[in-house]
Structures are given as C-alpha cells and as structure tokens.
Amino acid sequence: MSAYIFDKLRELEEKNAYPLHTPGHKRNIRFMPYDFRLYDYTETEGTDNLHIPEGIIADAQKALAELIGADSSYISVNGGTGGMMASVLACCEPGDNVLVASNCHKSVYNGLIMAGVNPIYISPQITEEGLCGGISIRDIFRAFESYDIKAMIITSPTYEGFTCDVRTIADIVHKHNSILIVDECHGAHFIFSDVFPASAISQGADVVVNSWHKTLPCLNQSAVLSIKGGRIDESRIKEAMSMINTTSPSYPIMASVDHARELLSKDKNLFSSYIQILKEARHELAHCKTLKLVNDSIKGQCHIADVDISKFTIMVRTELTGVELGKLLLDKYNIRIELAGLHHIVALTTVADDSKGIKKFVKAITELDKKYERKFIERIPLSAAPVSIPKMTPRDVWFSKRETVGYEDAIGRIAASSVIPYPPGIPLIPMGQIITKESIETIRQLKAAGISVIGAENGSITIVQE
Numbered sequence: 001m002s003a004y005i006f007d008k009l010r011e012l013e014e015k016n017a018y019p020l021h022t023p024g025h026k027r028n029i030r031f032m033p034y035d036f037r038l039y040d041y042t043e044t045e046g047t048d049n050l051h052i053p054e055g056i057i058a059d060a061q062k063a064l065a066e067l068i069g070a071d072s073s074y075i076s077v078n079g080g081t082g083g084m085m086a087s088v089l090a091c092c093e094p095g096d097n098v099l100v101a102s103n104c105h106k107s108v109y110n111g112l113i114m115a116g117v118n119p120i121y122i123s124p125q126i127t128e129e130g131l132c133g134g135i136s137i138r139d140i141f142r143a144f145e146s147y148d149i150k151a152m153i154i155t156s157p158t159y160e161g162f163t164c165d166v167r168t169i170a171d172i173v174h175k176h177n178s179i180l181i182v183d184e185c186h187g188a189h190f191i192f193s194d195v196f197p198a199s200a201i202s203q204g205a206d207v208v209v210n211s212w213h214k215t216l217p218c219l220n221q222s223a224v225l226s227i228k229g230g231r232i233d234e235s236r237i238k239e240a241m242s243m244i245n246t247t248s249p250s251y252p253i254m255a256s257v258d259h260a261r262e263l264l265s266k267d268k269n270l271f272s273s274y275i276q277i278l279k280e281a282r283h284e285l286a287h288c289k290t291l292k293l294v295n296d297s298i299k300g301q302c303h304i305a306d307v308d309i310s311k312f313t314i315m316v317r318t319e320l321t322g323v324e325l326g327k328l329l330l331d332k333y334n335i336r337i338e339l340a341g342l343h344h345i346v347a348l349t350t351v352a353d354d355s356k357g358i359k360k361f362v363k364a365i366t367e368l369d370k371k372y373e374r375k376f377i378e379r380i381p382l383s384a385a386p387v388s389i390p391k392m393t394p395r396d397v398w399f400s401k402r403e404t405v406g407y408e409d410a411i412g413r414i415a416a417s418s419v420i421p422y423p424p425g426i427p428l429i430p431m432g433q434i435i436t437k438e439s440i441e442t443i444r445q446l447k448a449a450g451i452s453v454i455g456a457e458n459g460s461i462t463i464v465q466e
C-alpha cells in the first residue's frame, strides 16, 4: 500500500519542474508566507461564516468589491466552476432564453442543466491558426433582434488570453433589458495593471467570475464572483453562492484570497517588476519563427479586443505537435506548461513567477525554435452556425435515457453530450443538437489529423435514446 497522491506529490516536489501553470502562487513562499495547517479553521468564535458573513469574511468581501470596482463580491471555495453555476442559477429561470457563447466552460453547460433554461448558442470567431477569438458583434445584434433573451454568457478572456469587446456587448445586452454574465476566470489579475486588458466589471458586465487561483497567488479552488449595476437580484446571488459552496469552507482558501488582495494592492512594485519581466521575455520571443508567440498584432482580428500579455501562447509551426513540445519542455528543460494543444502551447505566468523561471522558458523556446524547421500547417475548417438552438434543452438531455452508438448510427440523432474538438475547445455539436452527416465527416477529418475530439472517442458518440 502507498499514499498514492501524497507520494506522487513528493516525487514532483523532488523533481521541482518550473511551474508555468496554475495555481498562480507557483509555490513561491514570498507570496504565501504561511503554514496552512495552522490556519485550517472552522466557523467558531471570531471566524465568521461564509454563508451568513457578518465579521471577517464580510469585511474581506467588502475589500474585494472595492478593489474590483464592484457593488459586491462573494468568495467561492468551489472555484470559478461554482461561480459560473451560481451565476446561471441566480440570473435565469426555467424556460428563459439564454444566449451562450459556445466556447463556455463546462460549468456553464452544467449551470444550464441545473437552471433548466433554453440556450441559444453563439459561436466565437476562429483565428487563421485555429484558435478561438471573440464573438461577432453583428451576430449578437442579430440574436437579440430575433429572440427574447434573458441573459448572455461569454468567456473573456479565453484560455489563450484573448478578450471580447465587453463594453460594446454590454451596451447591446442592456439595451435589450438583458443581463451580461462574463466568465473572466482567466483574468483575475486584470484589475492590477492597465497593461492587461480592461476588466469586465469596468466594461459594464453585470456578473463576473474570476478564478483567483489561476492567475493570482492563491490556493486552488479560490474564486470571486462580483456584481455591478443593480440589474440583478443580489439576494439570489447570495443564495446561489451558498448553494454551490460547501458548508465547511476552507479557511486557507479564503485567507489566500484575502492575503493576495492585501499584498498586491499595497505593494505596487510587485506588479511593475513582473510586467517589466514579461515585456523583456516577449521582446526576446518575438524573434522566434517556428515557435511563434501570439502577440498584439492579433488584436482586431476575429473580434479579439485585447491580448493578455501574461499568457505565452505559442503557435507550433514545425513537425512537432504542441503536445510533443510540452513533453520536450518537461523532459529536457524541466519546465511544466499549462496547456498543450495540437498546434499550440500556453505557458501561464503570474506575479509570483521568478524571473529566472521565465528566462529559462524563453531560453528553451529560443533554442528549440532554432532547432526545428518551419512547416506549413494545414487547417481543418471548423464551421459552426453563428447562432443555433439545440433540439433538446441541456436539462431534458440530462434526464433522458442515453445510448452509445457508432458514428454512422449517430447521424440524425440527438447528442447526449457535447462533442468538442480540442483545440479550439468549442463544441462542434453542443449537447441536445442533431448530429449531421457533415459534422461526422468533420470529426473523422479532425481525428485523422490527430486532434482529440472529446465526446467522440473510440468511434462512438452518446445519443439520446428514442
């Protein structure tokens, strides 16, 4: 018998690979100078209660709202996942039409099931190199003109650090008396510098969820939901947050958010020196040709409003796949990255990074860039309808009987779970949608090109039983 998880973590500790991934504290003691064992408390005299905060937790949430520029902020100890589910539950009722960017995280899809709403999917634009961009403003206009929409949900920034034009989207949404919910899980750090894209709250969003553990020095699972503008019933938000949070919330998680807020808002030098390191690293990476850093020049294309410079999104234009590059970085350079796709990788940095770690990454990419020849990468066009309505709602699909069948037998049937090629991570067939002959053909092409297609493994797809 072994302590399986513990032993593995001890092994990783010994290998000490440089972490260009979440959680954002990067195990850096300077940003987490405390022993969690001593701070693992429960609701007792003086420690307040996350579900009815009146003391230290209420004060911490108030300070968060002030920093974020929100009317109110609420801590989630169930990550951005909990925050997104609570947003849908608090803002929508069964039968409401909700305009959902199809590149939303699965927590949003799960929220749709729980709330029993009718989703209308809107597809983001896809860049020339196959990454997910922003949402077309014209498509949003059309959707609002065609349907009575209670709320719209978007992801901004994407995993790769691209934001939507939240200001314009919020204006359209509000003109139609609707609510804008923004999954800003990858952008909790935006509030700390103008060098990063403007925060969704500052751009008119009504509900915003930030995973503090992703891009700030906080423990995994820490997130903050914020509201602004008075368009939503705050008591519903409080109740929904209480639904998604455990009744034994982790004080170390809550304390890590509170500590990061205090530390980073007091010591402005922390972000200014980090940003200097980022700028230098990006300047050096700009010389690479086969391992091409995605930079500001992508702004304005495919409705991308801005680019987060903390993310090193690198297009792999060689015979290597992104996955192979990720493996090389780990095996040869002892660097662990956040994401490896077929033709790109994402290395995630935060204020808690060590300049030596970032330099080590830049050196590795520069070396590998010289080693591999440039190769033309052929893309498989992923055509999704700009706006589509599934045949069955996610909730009806969830409660239906399902069966798993081969690709051919799935044609004309209703998908019981979303079929998602990765990258870019947008459902080709959202759950509840009819599976067409064309989409099966695209799945075959994608698989032949080595792209993983979630929900279409082993030549089969799960469908709703007739």
Ligand SMILES: Cc1ncc(COP(=O)(O)O)c(C=O)c1O
Residues within 6 Å of the ligand: 078, 079, 080, 081, 082, 084, 104, 105, 107, 155, 159, 183, 185, 186, 211, 221, 222, 223
């Ligand atoms: C876009 C997006 N939203 C939400 C989440 C969920 O956030 P968390 O991991 O904090 O639960 C993720 C997680 O990767 C994500 O990528």
